[in-house]
Amino acid sequence: MDNFAIRWSQNTAYGIGLLTSDGNLSPDGRHFYFVSVDRELAENLKTAFQLKNKIVRRSRLRGGIEKYFVIQFGNVSLYRALNKIGITSTKSKTIKSVLIPRIYFSDFLRGLFDGDGTFYTFWDKRWPNSFGYQISFASASFPFINWLMEQLAVRYDVKGFVRRGDGVFNLRYVKRDSRKIFAVMYSPRPRLFLKRKYNKIKTAFQKDEVLAQMRKSEPG
Numbered sequence: 535m536d537n538f539a540i541r542w543s544q545n546t547a548y549g550i551g552l553l554t555s556d557g558n559l560s561p562d563g564r565h566f567y568f569v570s571v572d573r574e575l576a577e578n579l580k581t582a583f584q585l586k587n588k589i590v591r592r593s594r595l596r597g598g599i600e601k602y603f604v605i606q607f608g609n610v611s612l613y614r615a616l617n618k619i620g621i622t623s624t625k626s627k628t629i630k631s632v633l634i635p636r637i638y639f640s641d642f643l644r645g646l647f648d649g650d651g652t653f654y655t656f657w658d659k660r661w662p663n664s665f666g667y668q669i670s671f672a673s674a675s676f677p678f679i680n681w682l683m684e685q686l687a688v689r690y691d692v693k694g695f696v697r698r699g700d701g702v703f704n705l706r707y708v709k710r711d712s713r714k715i716f717a718v719m720y721s722p723r724p725r726l727f728l729k730r731k732y733n734k735i736k737t738a739f740q741k742d743e744v745l746a747q748m749r750k751s752e753p754g
Contacts, residue, residue, distance in 0.1 A: 544638060544725070544726075545581060545582045545641075545726055546582060547634060547635075547645070548641045548642065548645040548726045548727075549578070549726075550616070550632070550642055551641070551643065551645015551649065552579050552582070552645040552649045553566065553568065553616070553645075554625070554629070554632055554642075554646060555645065555646045555648075555650035557579075557649075558623075559613065559616070559621065559622065559623040561623045563614075563623075564609070565608045566608070566612075567605075569603070569604050570602060570603055570649075572730065573589065574728055574729065574730070575648060575649070576604070576605045577589065578648070578728070579605060580605065581726060583607075585605070587606065587607045588605075589603050589604070589605050590603070591603055591604075592604055619632055620633055626673075629677075629678045630675065631677075631678065631681040639685070640718045640719055644720070644724065647669070647731070648731060650671065650673065651731070652704075653668070653669050653734055653738070654670075655667040655738050665741065667709060667712055667735075667738050668707060669706070669711075669712040669716065670704045670706040671704070672702045672704050674702050674703070676696075679705045680696070682705055686707075686715070690714055690718055694707050694711070709742075
């Protein structure tokens with residue numbers, strides 16, 4: 535991969551999404567460092583960039599022993615190419631936007647979600663039997679999270695809102711727009727995605743549909 539330049543594809547755009555969210559670019563202008571508690575994500579990154587590097591399993595003590603997976607690789611050409619599209623070594627707080635071809639934006643978005651995205655469910659206390667859920671994206675950079683919100687609004691007609699968390703900004707989408715974003719990210723079903731998150735969302739949607747049918751069958 536010494537002569538690597540960005541040859542855009544679904545896999546490449548997904549991999550760039552992973553690096554944007556969970557990757558680290560070394561200040562040396564060459565090396566990349568990716569850490570995840572999901573080995574599947576490290577494997578997906580290898581596939582996305584056709585890497586031969588080994589995935590190393592490590593552990594750290596933080597309220598207990600936590601296992602995680604690390605892959606490190608070097609590529610000057612890729613490093614410079616990512617700098618040109620908006621991803622730098624200090625990206626966590628300085629990133630503002632990423633130049634992604636329109637046709638591959640949904641794959642990039644799926645990579646972002648698999649890296650730093652969250653899907654959670656809840657019961658809305660305001661109404662009985664009201665099952666809710668939200669998709670969210672996190673970043674330490676407000677300009678980036680604001681850019682992402684604007685991109686999703688223009689491209690997919692969804693309306694998000696931003697909440698500030700512990701050192702990060704969370705871009706959230708309510709029920710109907712969560713379904714829209716899910717459809718964008720996974721239809722048609724792609725090759726690279728984190729199965730754990732996909733299955734969690736599918737299970738929630740199925741539960742929501744069952745509850746909706748139950749409500750319809752209740753006597754008025």
